[in-house]
Amino acid sequence: MSNKGITSRSENYSAWYLDIIDRAQLAENSSVKGCMVIKPYGYAIWENIQRELNIRIKKMGVENAYFPLFIPLSFFAKEASHVKGFAKECAVVTHYRLKETDDGKGIEVDQSAKLEEELIVRPTSETIMYDTFSRWVTSWRDLPLKINQWANIVRWEKRTRPFLRTTEFLWQEGHTVHMSQEESEKQVKEALDMYMTFAREVLALETSGGKKSESEKFAGAVDTYGVEALMQDGKALQFGTSHDLGQNFAKVFGIKYTDSQGKVDYAWQTSWGVSTRMMGAVIMSHSDDLGLVLPPIIAPIKVVVIPIYSQENRDEVMKIAKDIVAQIEAKVSDVKLDDREYISAGFKFNEWEKKGVPIRIEIGGRDIQKGTVTVVRRDSNEKSESSIDSLTTEISMLLSDIQQNLLKRSKERLEKNTHTVDNYEEFKNILKSKDKGFVKSYWCGNKECEDGIKYDSKATTRCRVGSGSGKCIYCGKESDSQWLFGVAY
RNA sequence: CGGGGAAUAGUUCAGAUGGCUAGAACGCUGCGUUUGGGACGCAGAGGUCGCAGGUUCAAGUCCUGUUUCCCCGACCA
Numbered sequence: 001m002s003n004k005g006i007t008s009r010s011e012n013y014s015a016w017y018l019d020i021i022d023r024a025q026l027a028e029n030s031s032v033k034g035c036m037v038i039k040p041y042g043y044a045i046w047e048n049i050q051r052e053l054n055i056r057i058k059k060m061g062v063e064n065a066y067f068p069l070f071i072p073l074s075f076f077a078k079e080a081s082h083v084k085g086f087a088k089e090c091a092v093v094t095h096y097r098l099k100e101t102d103d104g105k106g107i108e109v110d111q112s113a114k115l116e117e118e119l120i121v122r123p124t125s126e127t128i129m130y131d132t133f134s135r136w137v138t139s140w141r142d143l144p145l146k147i148n149q150w151a152n153i154v155r156w157e158k159r160t161r162p163f164l165r166t167t168e169f170l171w172q173e174g175h176t177v178h179m180s181q182e183e184s185e186k187q188v189k190e191a192l193d194m195y196m197t198f199a200r201e202v203l204a205l206e207t208s209g210g211k212k213s214e215s216e217k218f219a220g221a222v223d224t225y226g227v228e229a230l231m232q233d234g235k236a237l238q239f240g241t242s243h244d245l246g247q248n249f250a251k252v253f254g255i256k257y258t259d260s261q262g263k264v265d266y267a268w269q270t271s272w273g274v275s276t277r278m279m280g281a282v283i284m285s286h287s288d289d290l291g292l293v294l295p296p297i298i299a300p301i302k303v304v305v306i307p308i309y310s311q312e313n314r315d316e317v318m319k320i321a322k323d324i325v326a327q328i329e330a331k332v333s334d335v336k337l338d339d340r341e342y343i344s345a346g347f348k349f350n351e352w353e354k355k356g357v358p359i360r361i362e363i364g365g366r367d368i369q370k371g372t373v374t375v376v377r378r379d380s381n382e383k384s385e386s387s388i389d390s391l392t393t394e395i396s397m398l399l400s401d402i403q404q405n406l407l408k409r410s411k412e413r414l415e416k417n418t419h420t421v422d423n424y425e426e427f428k429n430i431l432k433s434k435d436k437g438f439v440k441s442y443w444c445g446n447k448e449c450e451d452g453i454k455y456d457s458k459a460t461t462r463c464r465v466g467s468g469s470g471k472c473i474y475c476g477k478e479s480d481s482q483w484l485f486g487v488a489y
Numbered sequence: 490c491g492g493g494g495a496a497u498a499g500u501u502c503a504g505a506u507g508g509c510u511a512g513a514a515c516g517c518u519g520c521g522u523u524u525g526g527g528a529c530g531c532a533g534a535g536g537u538c539g540c541a542g543g544u545u546c547a548a549g550u551c552c553u554g555u556u557u558c559c560c561c562g563a564c565c566a
Contacts, residue, residue, distance in 0.1 A: 085565095124566095153566095155565070157566095158563075159562085159563090159564075159565085164566085165565070218566095238566055240566080277566055314524095343524075343528095344523080344524050344527075344528050346524085346525080346527055347524090347526085351527080364525055365525085
C-alpha cells in the first residue's frame, strides 16, 4: 500500500491521474493555475457519483434547479461574515466587451464597456439563490423549500492541488428554507447523515462526522457540520459540509413568511455540499501502487474481458470472449471487451489496472481447454479460475464483494488510525509522525488552544465527535466536548 | 505574499567550467513479425533551447531584466 500523497511527483502520480485529468493549457507557456480538464473516463466517474447522489438528494424531498453563474457585488456584500470569508478569493467581472488594439494586430479589453456594478463569479450560491428565495417564500405553505443545484464554482485560492483544491470545481449545493429552528437543525443533520451514508455505500469510505469548531465554520453560518475522511498517508480530508445558517441570510435577503396564525417571521435556512474533491478522496483512499482502484458502483467499466490468442486460435478465442461478454451483460452493465489487435495482453492488463477496473477476465487457449476463465479482482489483485457456466452470478457477487471489501479496509484504517489521547506529548508525537491519523481528545473550545495545537503539530480540529467530561488536551481546563484532530489537506 | 527549485521534442529529462550541425528514453507515424504481465526489428516525423536585451569570433551554456511553472508555508471545500 502506498502512502504517497496524491500530489507527490512519482510514477504513481501519473498512474493515478493521467486517465482522469489533464492540465488546462489556457495560455502560451502557462497553465491557468489550478484549473483542470476532466477527461472522459474521469467524467464518467463523476457522472456515476452524480447519479447516486441525486437519488439520495431526491429522497430528502429536494429538487434540482439552476441559478446564475454571476452574482452582483451588492448581493454578495449583504451578509457581513459571508463576504468577509470569501472576499479574498473571488474572480470579478468588470467589463463586457473586447476591441481590436489600435495597431489592429491584437485584442484588448474595451475600457468603455465597464460594468456599472461588478459581477462576482460564484464561489458558492447562497446570495444569488436567496435573493430569489425571498420572492418564492411568502407563506408557511411555501415551506419547507428544498432546492439543489449542480454547478461549477470558482474560488481563487492561493494554493491549488489537483482535485483537492482547484480554482474551478464542480459540486452540488443543497439549499433549504424552513419554518423553525428545529426543522432546519434536523435538515442539517439529515444532509450530514446522507453524505456519510453515501460515502459508505457508494464510495466505500468510512468517515467521521460532526460539528466544526468556530474557526472552521462556514462564513455566514451559525454552525457547520463536516464529514472527514482519512487518507492513506494519514492526512484528513474534509469530504463534505452541512451548514446551519440560522436566520442570518433570511434577515439580510428578507426571506419572510406568514405563519398559520398570521404572524410574519424570518425563515431558517441550511446549505450543504460536496464536490469533485470526493474523487480525490476516492483516489487517495483506495488506490495502490498499480494505479487507481475504483469502488464498483462508480466504476465506468465494471468488468473488462481480455481475449488472449495466437494467430491459430484467434477466431475461437474471440468467439468465446464475445459470448462471455454477452452473458455477463445480461446481468451486469458496463462490461468491456478489449479486442484491440496487436496490443499485447500484458499491456492491456496494465492499462486496465491503472484505470481501476474492478474485475478483469482473461480468456486464452489454456482456459478454453479447461472450460474456465481467469478472473482477477482489482482490490486484492488476486487471480482465480472460474468455470464459464457459472460466471455471471459469480461476477455480480464478486462486484459487491469488492465494494464491501473496500469499505471494510477503509473502516479498519480509520479505526486503526484514530487514537484516543489525553496526554499532549503523545498527541503531538502521533500527529507529527509519518502515519499521522486522527486523534480524539478533549478541547476546551478556546481559539488560543486551537492555534497553539496548530503551531505545535500542524493539526486542526476536524469535528466534534463526542461529549462527556475531560481536560483540554492543551490547557487542561475542564471540557465537555471530545474533538477529532488531524493534519488536513 | 515569503522561502526554495526549475523552464531544452508530445511527455520525462541529459546537455561540468562557452565550440551544437542540440541528444536520450518513452510516446507518435509507416512496413513486417508478434499477443498468458507494460512486444521486437527496420524506416521516419518531431526543437527559432520561456521571452527581451547584453558580453563574445562563437551562447542551450555567462550577465541583466522579465514571464511562467513546481515544491514548502500563510489562505481555504
